[in-house]
Amino acid sequence: MPTFDDIWTDKMYTGIAHIDEHHKKLVRLLLAVHAEQQKGGSHERLREILAELVSYTKYHFVAEERLMLEIKYPGLPDQRQAHQDFSAELNERFLSLSIKDERLPGELFEFLRGWYADHILKHDLDIGVFMRNQALLSGHS
Numbered sequence: 287m288p289t290f291d292d293i294w295t296d297k298m299y300t301g302i303a304h305i306d307e308h309h310k311k312l313v314r315l316l317l318a319v320h321a322e323q324q325k326g327g328s329h330e331r332l333r334e335i336l337a338e339l340v341s342y343t344k345y346h347f348v349a350e351e352r353l354m355l356e357i358k359y360p361g362l363p364d365q366r367q368a369h370q371d372f373s374a375e376l377n378e379r380f381l382s383l384s385i386k387d388e389r390l391p392g393e394l395f396e397f398l399r400g401w402y403a404d405h406i407l408k409h410d411l412d413i414g415v416f417m418r419n420q421a422l423l424s425g426h427s
């Protein structure tokens with residue numbers, strides 16, 4: 287069973303406090319999806335947790351895009367595109383789960399974990415770098 291530290295590493299800190307909190311909450315929701323899948327709980331419960339993950343992801347993307355707009359971040363278009371592509375894929379996967387399905391597809395957790403980790407490392411960290419370079423943020427994490 288993966289733990290928080292199997293997914294989260296210190297390299298994933300952007301240094302932007304509220305964004306880092308969002309990312310950690312997303313990791314915790316991911317772990318909840320995995321735990322529910324493993325224990326073979328009701329399909330309904332699994333869908334509930336996944337629905338929470340989907341809605342929190344949307345909330346986070348909105349907050350992150352608002353921040354990028356405020357700081358005039360040049361990478362905003364790329365970020366927005368990445369967020370939109372992922373949201374579309376997430377919706378599609380979520381909606382394609384029939385209520386009658388016994389289990390969610392096994393690769394779902396790996397897909398989600400891979401996407402979040404990759405996106406934070408390749409895209410979100412740069413927002414923190416930009417803010418530090420513009421002296422909009424202190425610290426070096």
Ligand SMILES: [Fe+2]
Pocket residue numbers: 350365369405409410
């Ligand atoms: Fe992002």
Ligand SMILES: [Fe+2]
Pocket residue numbers: 309346350406410
């Ligand atoms: Fe993010």
